[in-house]
Amino acid sequence: xxxxxxxxxxxxxxxxxxxxxxxxxxxxxxxxxxxxxxxxxxxxxxxxxxxxxxxxxxxxxxxxxxxxxxxxxxxxxxxxxxxxxxxxxxxxxxxxxxxxxxxxxxxxxxxxxxxx
Amino acid sequence: xxxxxxxxxxxxxxxxxxxxxxxxxxxxxxxxxxxxxxxxxxxxxxxxxxxxxxxxxxxxxxxxxxxxxxxxxxxxxxxxxxxxxxxxxxxxxxxxxxxxxxxxxxxxxxxxxxx
Numbered sequence: 373x374x375x376x377x378x379x380x381x382x383x384x385x386x387x388x389x390x391x392x393x394x395x396x397x398x399x400x401x402x403x404x405x406x407x408x409x410x411x412x413x414x415x416x417x418x419x420x421x422x423x424x425x426x427x428x429x430x431x432x433x434x435x436x437x438x439x440x441x442x443x444x445x446x447x448x449x450x451x452x453x454x455x456x457x458x459x460x461x462x463x464x465x466x467x468x469x470x471x472x473x474x475x476x477x478x479x480x481x482x483x484x485x486x487x488x
Numbered sequence: 489x490x491x492x493x494x495x496x497x498x499x500x501x502x503x504x505x506x507x508x509x510x511x512x513x514x515x516x517x518x519x520x521x522x523x524x525x526x527x528x529x530x531x532x533x534x535x536x537x538x539x540x541x542x543x544x545x546x547x548x549x550x551x552x553x554x555x556x557x558x559x560x561x562x563x564x565x566x567x568x569x570x571x572x573x574x575x576x577x578x579x580x581x582x583x584x585x586x587x588x589x590x591x592x593x594x595x596x597x598x599x600x601x602x603x
Contacts (some may be wrong), residue, residue: 409531417523417531465590476576478594 378479395464494595511579528578
């Protein structure tokens with residue numbers, strides 16, 4: 373089974389509108405972390421937001437918020453007031469804490485295009 | 489079967505040693521990458537190979553040398569390891585056609601600790 377699933381290979385959004393990028397995850401661990409990264413054309417993976425499995429509040433960082441629904445195992449990224457510079461690939465990732473150490477899993481990414 | 493596999497998963501070694509990390513993908517992708525995660529957050533791209541040719545070579549010390557014997561493999565060799573090389577290294581692959589990227593797959597990472 374996939375550990376991280378991103379079902380939207382490509383998304384379009386009008387500038388200044390909000391957009392939600394979907395992410396579901398699969399784990400039987402109690403302690404894990406969820407991340408979103410942005411990858412512009414330069415190739416770097418820029419950290420956007422983090423949600424710990426024990427955090428009760430949804431994480432927010434500026435225009436980014438993570439809609440964490442633990443029972444549904446979903447961690448969707450919401451970008452408000454989209455800007456042209458938000459056009460990029462977005463990756464959801466999970467870190468599991470195993471007895472042997474941390475293990476990371478990444479989704480296949482969603483390509484977001486912001487339309488002027 | 490693991491799509492992108494990196495070996496070893498953990499590597500502890502002394503300063504000054506030379507070590508290699510191997511990466512193999514069985515997805516038929518034509519592009520492979522190495523990323524370094526040194527802050528728990530930011531993944532910095534190091535190298536990218538497309539069809540065995542180097543297309544991205546960011547500013548990394550020349551102690552780091554990638555080797556791509558074929559499209560399915562991209563190994564990372566590190567000479568004269570330093571304490572600052574301690575990090576998690578991720579391999580990834582993707583398929584690029586007509587300038588469009590059709591999906592990434594990442595390996596699970598190799599945690600390198602230099603002592």
